[in-house]
């Protein structure tokens with residue numbers, strides 16, 4: 635069980651959205667270890683009013699409602715006309731709605747219900763730097779947070795994504811689709827992406843890490859978890875006495891069971 639100290643550590647900058655594709659996952663003990671939850675309504679066939687209400691009462695982080703279109707990797711083929719009837723019954727128990735560009739006309743109505751909009755775009759290719767910037771501007775036109783998931787083709791694309799994320803003028807979630815460059819998922823958080831998506835029991839997109847895997851990556855990659863050996867001063871000139879005790883104390887707080 636992830637030690638609470640790990641989740642509460644303000645240094646942890648790789649924050650996890652657990653993407654849920656079945657109400658059975660709502661009852662997982664791992665739910666509490668996510669920073670936010672995404673309910674993939676397009677992948678759920680039965681009504682979830684009661685299950686979502688119970689989830690709302692048991693989870694204190696943001697809950698996102700997503701209806702991913704079949705054109706962008708999801709299972710929803712109902713078009714924009716039916717979207718409102720599908721999502722409106724659940725608005726009282728969620729905080730944000732993920733809206734693709736094709737559904738942007740619903741943004742103001744969602745905001746009028748005091749819900750935030752994650753304006754999203756998912757592509758199986760890799761846009762250039764300028765196209766990425768234009769896409770960010772388009773998404774910012776209707777979203778409180780922008781989200782872009784693209785498929786890098788080479789390491790240069792990864793550098794482009796990291797640079798675009800780190801210079802993005804808006805609150806951004808940047809992700810990669812596919813498995814070849816999945817390692818970029820946690821790195822994008824180190825360069826400014828607000829969250830990375832993971833799964834609890836079944837992946838909702840190729841290349842996703844499980845929440846357990848991402849917790850470990852978050853622990854190992856987040857600057858606050860680097861051994862306090864240097865503590866900002868070179869070992870040679872610093873007084874290294876007490877390092878072992880300090881690092882053992884530090885590690886005690888972060889023990890995994």
Ligand SMILES: O=C1C[C@@](O)(C(=O)O)C[C@@H](O)[C@@H]1O
Pocket residue numbers: 653672674700702732754756781783809810811831832838839840842
């Ligand atoms: O947009 C995203 C990111 C995602 O596609 C992923 O690659 O992890 C998973 C989706 O559920 C989510 O809505």
